Amino acid sequence: MKELAVTDGNPAPKGAVCGEVYTPDAIAIRYARWKAIRAPYKGTIVILQGRSEFIEKHFETVDDLIKNGFDVCTFDFRGQGGSARILKDRKRGYVDSFDQYVIDLETVLNEVALPDCRPPYFILGHSTGSLIGLIASPILGNRIQRMVLCAPLIRFGAVPIGQQLTKYLSGFLSVIGLGELYMSGGPNLSRNRRFMGNMLTSDTRRFERTKEFSRQHPELVLGGPTAAWVFAACQAMDRVADPDFIGALHIPTLLVSGGMDRVVSNEATELLGRAMRSGRAVTINGARHELLQERDVYRQQLLAALLTFFPGTQ
Numbered sequence: 001m002k003e004l005a006v007t008d009g010n011p012a013p014k015g016a017v018c019g020e021v022y023t024p025d026a027i028a029i030r031y032a033r034w035k036a037i038r039a040p041y042k043g044t045i046v047i048l049q050g051r052s053e054f055i056e057k058h059f060e061t062v063d064d065l066i067k068n069g070f071d072v073c074t075f076d077f078r079g080q081g082g083s084a085r086i087l088k089d090r091k092r093g094y095v096d097s098f099d100q101y102v103i104d105l106e107t108v109l110n111e112v113a114l115p116d117c118r119p120p121y122f123i124l125g126h127s128t129g130s131l132i133g134l135i136a137s138p139i140l141g142n143r144i145q146r147m148v149l150c151a152p153l154i155r156f157g158a159v160p161i162g163q164q165l166t167k168y169l170s171g172f173l174s175v176i177g178l179g180e181l182y183m184s185g186g187p188n189l190s191r192n193r194r195f196m197g198n199m200l201t202s203d204t205r206r207f208e209r210t211k212e213f214s215r216q217h218p219e220l221v222l223g224g225p226t227a228a229w230v231f232a233a234c235q236a237m238d239r240v241a242d243p244d245f246i247g248a249l250h251i252p253t254l255l256v257s258g259g260m261d262r263v264v265s266n267e268a269t270e271l272l273g274r275a276m277r278s279g280r281a282v283t284i285n286g287a288r289h290e291l292l293q294e295r296d297v298y299r300q301q302l303l304a305a306l307l308t309f310f311p312g313t314q
Helices: 055-067 098-116 128-139 163-175 204-216 227-241 243-247 266-275 296-309
Strands: 017-022 028-034 043-048 070-075 121-126 144-150 253-258 279-284
Touching: 017 098, 028 055, 028 098, 043 055, 043 098, 043 128, 055 070, 055 204, 070 098, 098 121, 098 128, 098 227, 121 128, 128 144, 128 227, 128 253, 144 296, 163 227, 227 243, 227 266, 243 266, 253 266, 253 296, 266 279, 279 296
Parallel strands: 043 070, 043 121, 121 144, 144 253, 253 279
Antiparallel strands: 017 028, 028 070
């Protein structure tokens, strides 16, 4: 699926150019890009989505960024959104290693962002996308100027059985050939969510907007994470926690947490911010996990931090 999907409550920003590129391992990656609509032009922001997200979920953020002088390039990682699904059951998000996500990012940078979007280049990540940005950071230093990583998946938050046991269980299932099993959530995770008690956002309108979009466009939606995906995520988080790896992170990076986030560990984010030579961690008190889908009182704080951190802005 190359085209962008829309609903009455979630229109696409004007001027989108979308298409597909193929990775070196022959995976079709759907992308979209926009030109800034207001001068002065400040460069390009590459948005890295969270697990199970899709380009359309970030239309509002794209609109904010192009109005502030940035080109925007974003894409669906393999196995989700409109990019190629890895398994026959399209609801099961699957990846063998987060290095494959890095291949997706490099492909889009080389084939779309660098040739067609204006420099300098920045990364805006959310959750899993933030973890991928960190994993890719050591090889991006000559292309990416700065990164803002929201709610980074550095360590799981509210996991009933704990991080280590989750890693061992998902790894065991993967080794014995059951990596395609759901670890949680099942195939209809988004359809079954209710606003009351959700850990993602305190904004009713944005929560319902995403839910209604998912109802109208189920082809873009994923179910819960599979064992293979969870194990790959745990391995990636272990890599980021390694002191030698942290020492190789040189891109100036702002790590932004939601004070009420229970999906990822804010403590791990704060520790990483202190350990990075060019990193800093800040917290938006009261916000939940999906900072870009939060209430305006929280979301505007994130946008203000982003527009201050990325060079060329006031």
